[in-house]
Amino acid sequence: MAALAVAGALTGCQVTIGDRDAAEPSPPVAPTSQTNGPSGPGSAGDRYVPGDGNGGYDVQHYKLKLAITPGGAKELDGTAEITATATERLSRFNLDLTGLDVSQVTVDGAPAQQQRQGSELIISPAKALEKNAKFTVSVRYSGTPQPVVDPILGRYGWIRTSDGVFVACQPSGAHTWFPSNDHPSDKATFDFEVTVPEGLTAVANGEPTSKVPSGGGSATPGASDGPDVIPAAAPAAESATASTARGRRAVTTTWRVKDPMATYLATVTVGRFGVKTGKTPGGIPIISAVDPSVSAVPLDTFHAKNAEVTDELVKLFGPYPFTSTGGIVDNAAVNFALETQTRPVYSALGADQTIIAHEIAHQWFGDSVSVTKWQDIWLNEGFATYAEWIWAERIGNETLQEKFDGMYADAGNRELWNVPPGNPGRANMFGRSVYDRGGMTLHALRKKVGDQKFFGILKTWAKERRHSNATTPQFIEVxxxxxxxxxxxxxxxxxxKRGRPAL
Known part of the structure; x- marks a missing residue:
């Protein structure tokens, strides 16, 4: 995640669901003795995000059927089909969900009892789930997701724009728009089926499994080596699935995420976008989207820079961990960018190329290798910050050593030296120590072990922990x-430790 300031770029980092069919309420489920049986924990036990996540099961896949009507009476109408494995015997289990109405819940096709307690959706299946049993829970729901407004972390999540929605959910915004096990320790693959009003485009993670609508035809990324430009605000292509909802023509597209993804990295950003697809010079499929009202970011320039940065970071960190790269620039009134998996999102403040380097570096560090608990967030942000500094040096800004020396000389900087990045506390989880002292740690490590060993460490870390979760002690071991x-x-x-380390 990168927090952006008008006076300069400071590094920092922080989707809808719908089925337009009429949703019938779940038939009542008579309470049984099983509702008093064993249940999974209603939290992941992460004190940085109290209440987030759940226990007792492991999600393998989310299939989200989303109808998004920006500005509608209900902006979101959805069905979430969640495939998981019980890690213990369960008479009930929790999903995270905030502020949306649930009309139906089934487990393995049978009606299930549901209760709401704050941000918890408590589900009691008709029959207890045995340990190691694979099961599917389906939740039909609707409403208008609200942004998270946190006194420490600020405003994030489901952000309305002038023509759509900008979705950026770090750390706890996913359960404002779909029921989930909303903690990075439980990653899963995703399928999105997204229906939006004609004239709008929905851009999600992964790759489209249907044609992308455009005025002059449709494009599927990776179909050829050459780029395909899709005009902004294009009418629906005939090949796209079109339907009528509330008297308005609608267009449906589908996207698939083949590699495990943390819930906070999911996005379905909707608006009037110009879209460009193709492959990087290194052969990685790429999809870039820009709202043309963000005039400071030309689509062609943004697309080319995404390709260049991705290919160059492969040389430093090893093979790109996902099936496509790119980014989304939207006219959202927020002051951050976020490394949403395969396709980072950038706000109306634009996409400086050092910030692009930061967010694409997260594809290795944060997205593929994800934290086990949020106290280790420096493994995301310190690493992405160091990549940002590498890119700044590459384009003729401060050298890495100059950056390090300038910060180290500021001996009275309490934000850096009084906050240990390896456990900064919730109030400082997006503070300067996590980013800058995290980046300085990597530079000091590089000076200590030498370039060859240093980049060997980063490549080994990215390879061995690919598509999994990790901790700081595990990085130290590597x-x-x-x-x-x-x-x-x-x-x-x-x-x-607190205090400025000796050199």
């Missing part, structure tokens, strides 16, 4: 193994 050095005291000073 750094010691690859470098051949004992690094406990180094990381203790730079990551876990």
């Amino acid at each position: 750094a010691e193994r690859v470098s051949g050095q004992q690094l406990d005291s180094f990381f203790d000073a730079w990551v876990f």
Whole structure:
């Protein structure tokens, strides 16, 4: 995630669902003794995001059927079909969901009892789920998602724009628009089926499995090596699925995420976009979308820079971990960008190329290798910040050493030296220590072990933890193994202790 300021770019980092068919309420389910049986924990136990996540099951896949009508009486009408495995015997289990009306819940096709307690949807299946059983829960719901407004973390999640919605959910916004196990420790694959009013485009994670509507035809990314430009605000293509809802023509497209994704990285951003598809010079499929009202970001320039940055970071960090790259620039009135998986989102403030480097670096560090708990967020932000600094040096800005020296010389900077990035506390999880001292830690490590070992550490980390979760002690183990050095005291000073480390 990158937080943006008008005076300069500061690095930091932070979707709808619908079925337009009439939803019938679930038949009442008579309480049974099973409602008093074993249940999974109603939280992941992460004190940085109290109440988020759940236990007792492991989600493998989300299939989200979304009808999004920006500005409608109900902006979202949806069905979430969630495939999971019980990790213990369950008479009931929780999903995270906030502020939306639930009309029907089934488990393996049978009506299930549901209760709401705050941000928890508590589901009691008709029959208890045995340990290791695979099951599917379907939830039909509707309403207008509201942004998260947090006194510490600010405003994020479902953000209305002048022509659609901008969806950026770090850390706790996913359950404002779909029921989920909303914690990065439970990653899953996704399918999106998205219906929007004619003239709007929905851009999601992964790749389209239907044609992308355009005025002059349709394009499927990866179908050829050449780019295909899709005009902004194009009318629906004849090949797209069209339907009529509330008297308005609507267009449906589908997207698939083949690799596991944390819920906060999901997006379905809707608006009037110009879209360009193709492949990077290195052969990675790429999809870029820009709202033309953000005049400071030409689509062709943005698309080319996404391609260039992706290919260059492959040289530093190893093979690109996903099936496509790119980005979305929307006219959203927020001050951050977010590394939504395969397709980072950028606000109306634009997409400076160092911020693009930051967000694309997250595809390795944060998206593919995800935190187990949020206290380790420096593994996301410190790494992406260091990539941002590398790119700044590449284009003739401050060198890495100049950046490091300038920050180190500021001995009185309490934000850096009084907050250990390895456990900054919830109030500082997006603070300067996580980003800047995190980046400085990597530069100090590079100076200590040398370039060859340093980039070997990063490549090994990205390879061994690909598509999984990780902790700071696990990174230290990799750094010691690859470098051949004992690094406990180094990381203790730079990551876990207060105070400015000695050089």
